[in-house]
Amino acid sequence: MIMDKKAMLKRLQHMELSIGRGRNYFTMSRGSFRYLNTLYLRRPLRFSGLRQNETGMNLIFRDDRSDREYTLAVTADDHGFDIALAGDTDEYNRFWISLPCGKNEHFYGTGETYSEFDLKGQKARIFVAEHQNTSRITRKLVREMVSGVDPERKLPFGAYESYYVQPTFVSSECWYFHADTDRYAEFDFRRDRRIVLQFQEVPVFHIGIADDFETLTQQMHTLLGDSEKLPEWVYDGAILAIQEGCGAVENRVQKALDAGAKICGVWSQDWCGCRRTGFGYQVMWNWEYDRELYPDLPAKIQQWKEKGIRFLGYINPFLALEKDLYAYAAEKGYCVKDRRGRDYLVTITTFPAAMIDFTNPAAYVWYKDLIKKNMIGIGMSGWMADFGEYLPTDCILYSGEPAEKMHNRWPAIWARMNREAIEECGVQNEVFFFTRAGYTGSVGNTPMMWTGDQHVDWSVDDGLPSVIPATLSLAMSGQPLTHSDVGGYTTIMNMTRSKELLMRWEEMNVFSPLYRFHEGNQPSRNVQFDADEELLAHLAKMSGMHTILKPYLMKLEEQAHTGIPVMRPLFMYYSHYDNEYSMYMLGRDLLIAPVLEAGAVRRTVRLPEDHWIELHTMKEYSGGTVTVYAPLGMIPVFMRRDAADLKKETAEALHKEIKK
Numbered sequence: 001m002i003m004d005k006k007a008m009l010k011r012l013q014h015m016e017l018s019i020g021r022g023r024n025y026f027t028m029s030r031g032s033f034r035y036l037n038t039l040y041l042r043r044p045l046r047f048s049g050l051r052q053n054e055t056g057m058n059l060i061f062r063d064d065r066s067d068r069e070y071t072l073a074v075t076a077d078d079h080g081f082d083i084a085l086a087g088d089t090d091e092y093n094r095f096w097i098s099l100p101c102g103k104n105e106h107f108y109g110t111g112e113t114y115s116e117f118d119l120k121g122q123k124a125r126i127f128v129a130e131h132q133n134t135s136r137i138t139r140k141l142v143r144e145m146v147s148g149v150d151p152e153r154k155l156p157f158g159a160y161e162s163y164y165v166q167p168t169f170v171s172s173e174c175w176y177f178h179a180d181t182d183r184y185a186e187f188d189f190r191r192d193r194r195i196v197l198q199f200q201e202v203p204v205f206h207i208g209i210a211d212d213f214e215t216l217t218q219q220m221h222t223l224l225g226d227s228e229k230l231p232e233w234v235y236d237g238a239i240l241a242i243q244e245g246c247g248a249v250e251n252r253v254q255k256a257l258d259a260g261a262k263i264c265g266v267w268s269q270d271w272c273g274c275r276r277t278g279f280g281y282q283v284m285w286n287w288e289y290d291r292e293l294y295p296d297l298p299a300k301i302q303q304w305k306e307k308g309i310r311f312l313g314y315i316n317p318f319l320a321l322e323k324d325l326y327a328y329a330a331e332k333g334y335c336v337k338d339r340r341g342r343d344y345l346v347t348i349t350t351f352p353a354a355m356i357d358f359t360n361p362a363a364y365v366w367y368k369d370l371i372k373k374n375m376i377g378i379g380m381s382g383w384m385a386d387f388g389e390y391l392p393t394d395c396i397l398y399s400g401e402p403a404e405k406m407h408n409r410w411p412a413i414w415a416r417m418n419r420e421a422i423e424e425c426g427v428q429n430e431v432f433f434f435t436r437a438g439y440t441g442s443v444g445n446t447p448m449m450w451t452g453d454q455h456v457d458w459s460v461d462d463g464l465p466s467v468i469p470a471t472l473s474l475a476m477s478g479q480p481l482t483h484s485d486v487g488g489y490t491t492i493m494n495m496t497r498s499k500e501l502l503m504r505w506e507e508m509n510v511f512s513p514l515y516r517f518h519e520g521n522q523p524s525r526n527v528q529f530d531a532d533e534e535l536l537a538h539l540a541k542m543s544g545m546h547t548i549l550k551p552y553l554m555k556l557e558e559q560a561h562t563g564i565p566v567m568r569p570l571f572m573y574y575s576h577y578d579n580e581y582s583m584y585m586l587g588r589d590l591l592i593a594p595v596l597e598a599g600a601v602r603r604t605v606r607l608p609e610d611h612w613i614e615l616h617t618m619k620e621y622s623g624g625t626v627t628v629y630a631p632l633g634m635i636p637v638f639m640r641r642d643a644a645d646l647k648k649e650t651a652e653a654l655h656k657e658i659k660k
Contacts, residue, residue: 001102003173003209005080009057011100012074012081012207017061018044019070020094024184024200024404026393030347031130032161033393035184042094045070056081072097079219080175080208089202097197097205106172106578107189108476108569111165111438112451115154115461117469117569118579119169119189122157126185128389128408128439129161131452132490137462151458151465151597160461163389163452164438165408167205168220170476172571172578174213176220179205182405182440213572214564217478221563224478225444228419228428230513230557231381233310235550237262238543239516240529241485243270243281245293246300252530253309259536262543266304267516269314269384271297279349280491280521286323287315288374301379310381315371317387317414318346318353325370326354334363336403337396344395348387355390358413359399359406371421381431384450388414388437412441419445434483434514443478448514454488456497456520458598463488464505465596469581471512475565481557482567484509485518487526497526499535500598500632506542507635508594511586513553513566515546538633541660548653555645556587574608589643593628593636603630611641615655634658 020042027034045061048069059072070087085095101107108117110124114131167179169187179185183200197203206223210216240256240263242249249266256263271294273284284290289297301311319326319335329335335343335354345352356367375383388411393404418433425431434448442449451470457463467484474482486509487502497520506529509515520526529539556566568585570577583593583605591612593605609623615637616628628636637658639651 001173002211003171003175005076005209008081008175008207008209009074009076012083013050013057013059014100015059015072016044016047016096016098017059017070017072017085018042018096018098019063019089019092020096021092022094022200024393026404028390028392030349031387031390032133033127033129035125035127039094042096079210080206082204082206084204085202093200095199095201095203097199097203099195099197101171101193101195102173103192106571107169107195108172109166109169109176109473110187111168111473111477112162112470113160113473114162114466114470115160116157117472117581119187121190123186123188123190124165125158125161126165126167126181126187126408127161128163128165128411128437130389131161131163133159133161137490137492151463152460154461163436164411164442164449164474164477164479166438166440166442166477168224168440168477170213170216170220174211174216175207175209176216177205177207178220178223178440179203180440182408184404184408217475217480217565218563220478221443221480224440226561227444227447228422228432229561230432230447230481231430232554233264233381233430234432234514235547235553236264236308237515237547238539239263239265239267239310239312239514241267241269241517241519243268243274243519243523246295246297249300249304253304255530255536256539259533260540260544261536262540262547263309265310265312265381265516267312267314267382267384268294271313275320275351277350281519281523282349282521283314284323285316285318285320285353286325287370288325289378298378305379305381311379312382312384313375313380314384314386315375316385317356317358317367317390318348319356320353321345329354329356329363329366332362332366334360334366336391339394339396341396344392346390346392348390355395357398358410358417359397359401363398364417368417368421368424371418372425376421376425376427376431383433385414385418385433385435388435408439409441410439411435411437412439412445415442415445419447438479446479447481449474449479449482450514450516451482451484453490454484455490456488456495456501456526458501458596462490464501464508464594465582467508468584468594471567472569472581472584475568478563480560480563480565481513482565483512483514483516486516487518487520489518489520491520491522491525498598499527499531502527502529503535503538503632504595506538507633508592510542510546510549511590511592511635511637513557515543541633541657545654545657548650548657552587552589552646552650559587570608574610577608580606587645589640589646591638591640593638595630595635601629601631602627603636605636605638607638612638613641614638615651616658618655
């Protein structure tokens, strides 16, 4: 069923409204926020009538106890409706909007979700946090030690937090919702016939409607914003993750090139130094190049660039306490403060760090200048702009704004700073960055997301399979360009990255906008791309496939800048695929079915009704359940016979490479 404006208007006439008061209690531990809501009052308001006007209608509600009137003003535009609450709301900080929905209607988005894609039956928390909740991971690993590893096992949805949240979702009936709010919120999809949306500030929201999902995502893009295009060079091969100095970079890149791999970049997150902790090999958060580890790095970057190898680094909003940059920031008063006026020190993994106060104009300019001078200035072509989700709710900001209200906005402010640095240096066509945290405002400031710190395992909620729902939920929140760390990141306790996992992850990431590796937090315990000849040969094949896809991916990126995501859920084009997240569409023409289970050499796929060509055998299918041979090195890829964006020569080259 596709929603139209008339049907939506009828639904809106049956909205319900409640008001109340409450108080929040947040406790943060390593970016994870435990939340307690003390509710003092919740009062349902009585619907007392509907008044039509020239631009829409007003739904009138009465609070009989106080004899006050409240209005939900519904204003129609070309593509949907704007809705805002009016009335004397000063004494209230809790608002509930209840919207009718269909019993079999499905919902997607609210930012990035890993363990589920379809939110029907779930309650989503709209509050940015570190996804890698330490207590949750510990419970999971302890349970695995007792009961054995079960990759399909998941915790309740409410146990998960997310780096990227947004008060935005899409319905399976082809309409979207976006709220103009910053504070903590909850979207409850657990009822069959109602959605209940809880806000902690006066509700203002927009509902957009379209005849198809491509048009719908374009409308969302118009509302949420557009970012800069990616440099063309990112499609010219793999971006390898290599650390521990210039010598390691040169030696390992040469091994990959000698094996026939296509390499467009090297990502060295320890360019500014390293610290070795109980968690692993970590970055020294001091944003200038380490003269001992990377002597004469600017000259090296130029040499590598002349050979077609770009250099990428790393930065985040924190400073290492033992280094000169923090000493300078502390002297100038550039860090967020605690209630005693001291620098607020936040513990991340195993060590404390100070966070720059982006509401301080001088601090904002100084930090942006570090990016411009110490990163772009030495020739970097890109970087990971990490974190953004750690702003403590009890810190004191220079601007005087409440941190609890600024918390969700922080990742978008961080992304904006990085975007401005690139623009002010005039290098938009050459340099880009990628982020993991986000909120409203991130879409227009971030050119590329990555899906965060997946575990180096096969678990559906945190490992390789979780990349697909994370990517698709971001797509349904208006983020059209996403990728993941090849091989995952997090190694703790008994986790280690296997050779098979790395190879399967490579196969999947070839069919994404960016093919970038990560060594993980404990590189020595994780298999790396150059561990043996088979892995090097696999890299050569996969990087070759990524370069073959360049014309198609660039075409899809053009569409992404109109709002249509590069990686798309099947339901955008085929009904009855409402909760499918073990495969995805790459554009309109390719269906990608990654192998997501250890030891599997075949993949069973439920193909939509259409005309498909499996690119390994070139066998044709018209839909239905099929099982295809998929040993290591052979990812199942199905092309629509009537492909419009994928050129014939690209499809033929892909077939030859897959068949090798």
